[in-house]
Amino acid sequence: MEILNVLIGCEESQEVCKAFRELGHNAYSCDLEDCSGGHPEWHLKMDIFDAIDLKGYDWNLAILHPPCTAIAVSGNATYAIGKLKYNERLKAIDWTQNLWDYTKRFCPYVALENPVGCLNTLGSFPKPQYIQPWQFGHGETKKTGLWLHNLPNLKPTKVVEGREQKVWKMPPSADRQKLRSKTYTGIAAAMAEQWSEFIINAFEKSNVRREKINYGQVAPASIK
Numbered sequence: 001m002e003i004l005n006v007l008i009g010c011e012e013s014q015e016v017c018k019a020f021r022e023l024g025h026n027a028y029s030c031d032l033e034d035c036s037g038g039h040p041e042w043h044l045k046m047d048i049f050d051a052i053d054l055k056g057y058d059w060n061l062a063i064l065h066p067p068c069t070a071i072a073v074s075g076n077a078t079y080a081i082g083k084l085k086y087n088e089r090l091k092a093i094d095w096t097q098n099l100w101d102y103t104k105r106f107c108p109y110v111a112l113e114n115p116v117g118c119l120n121t122l123g124s125f126p127k128p129q130y131i132q133p134w135q136f137g138h139g140e141t142k143k144t145g146l147w148l149h150n151l152p153n154l155k156p157t158k159v160v161e162g163r164e165q166k167v168w169k170m171p172p173s174a175d176r177q178k179l180r181s182k183t184y185t186g187i188a189a190a191m192a193e194q195w196s197e198f199i200i201n202a203f204e205k206s207n208v209r210r211e212k213i214n215y216g217q218v219a220p221a222s223i224k
């Protein structure tokens with residue numbers, strides 16, 4: 001089986017990283033923070049731009065989960081035009097736009113995940129696909145956009161009853177923000193299964209010999 005090198009940017013939970021690892025791929029999460037997913041050996045604790053540039057890695061696919069606080073419509077009361085922190089919204093759009101454009105230069109397949117927000121009105125992004133957790137086995141609502149470069153829309157894997165808005169009802173806690181932004185396991189599994197299959201098929205169809213891919217990477221710590 002072809003083994004893909006996959007970078008999951010801005011992910012501390014390692015949910016998507018673990019889904020790709022379960023399928024045998026060479027996946028790494030990357031975040032400024034320590035990971036909470038239990039696999040520090042698969043975690044690049046560094047700036048996402050540095051991870052994209054890492055020598056010895058040749059990323060086939062990057063899935064990005066950039067910060068959404070200033071971009072999401074849920075923050076409009078604070079970040080919309082005329083509000084106190086509008087400047088921060090513009091900065092966040094600029095950073096996310098740079099991340100999207102930069103990643104596409106170095107990686108052939110890219111997905112960027114964010115809640116409903118102003119990426120398309122203030123930035124220059126393709127039209128997103130919107131998905132819901134209830135399409136992937138979780139009886140909850142959380143409308144999420146996927147901006148895709150060379151990747152197909154994600155197909156629902158298990159449509160279930162239940163439309164609870166669980167993330168908003170979470171009680172206050174130190175981890176509330178982290179828990180709210182953690183990727184659902186059903187969505188992570190769908191990304192890993194559908195997108196790895198799509199890329200491997202594309203390699204086979206184009207008859208590309210992927211000599212540049214590195215198998216059995218050295219541990220991140222020894223690369224730095």
Ligand SMILES: C[S@@+](CC[C@H](N)C(=O)[O-])C[C@H]1O[C@@H](n2cnc3c(N)ncnc32)[C@H](O)[C@@H]1O
Pocket residue numbers: 009010011012013014015030031032033046047048049065066067068181182183
């Ligand atoms: C909205 S959360 C995404 C969480 C993700 N869905 C998960 O399951 O872990 C955004 C994440 O981006 C990380 N982050 C912010 N700036 C970053 C940077 N320059 N490089 C890497 N990660 C960054 C934050 O620490 C945070 O964990």
